[in-house]
Amino acid sequence: MSADPLPPLPFGARLQAAMAEYGPLCAGIDPHRGLVESWGLTYDLAGLERFTMTCVEAFGGAVAAVKPQSAFFEVFGAKGVALLERALTDLRDAGTLTVLDVKRGDIGTTADAYGEAFLGTDAPAAADAITLSPYLGYGSLRPAIDLAHQTGRGVFVLALTSNPEGAQVQHARLADGRSVAGAIADDAAADNAGARSRGELGSVGLVVGATVGSAVADLGVDLPAMGGPILAPGLGAQGATAADVRSVFAGALGQVLASSSRDVLRAGPDVSSLRARAREVATQVADITAA
Ligand SMILES: O=c1ccn([C@@H]2O[C@H](COP(=O)(O)O)[C@@H](O)[C@H]2O)c(=O)[nH]1
16 A cells, blocks of 8 residues: 655745745846846846746756746747746756746636646646736735645745836825735735644745835834745846845745846856855845844
């Protein structure tokens, strides 16, 4: 009689271990035209492939997580998406966690299909975690969140994005006085309750930009109680500094997974230089977030 397979370790626990080993950096793969050309490559499928595989070689086994930005692959159609799927597979084979930045969100049946596409057992573009948009209501994400829990994967729900325009929606107040961002954090806290009771990081994280200044405190977004990881874009190219990370995430620094794309990618195309820059930023962020 064959034994049942072991259930997968939850994403939150796997991320916690990876951050402890490599430092809390998520290196982005953002092959936008300017960057691809600055590496001396042509902005076509061949250039996209060279750029992406250079990143995979440099970041695999070197950082806690890698975040490909789906848009830069989708723009090349089916062949670009196939390349994205290959990069996700190669990073998994290298033992490196992937966060696919796709910002999906829709009514329940469609959220279910999005979940199967990226988080299901047989997902064609399987990632360890994906970004989700809660602006059709946090509850509409339920099928994808439940599937992530079942398959040991994770999600990062947009709460306070790094762009200034996000405030129009995310700073708004609900009838009960809570901010939209605060309510999303409360919903994530409920989904992370089990992990918290085991002393683990939850698998439902939030996206909170390192650029948001005092908004976390002003809007009553309770990040420590949320209990999941915080994907924090905005460091470097968008202007956030180490001091910003310390002040924005005070009280929740151990949950922060800082994300940086352009600031690291500018060190390419040499694989060793790219890896060295990623390691340098990972060490800087580890120093910032150390208690
Ligand atoms: O609030 C958000 C959510 C996602 N992003 C994405 O992160 C990277 C940032 O790139 P940098 O070059 O480090 O500025 C990019 O893929 C965005 O789409 C974000 O910036 N803000």
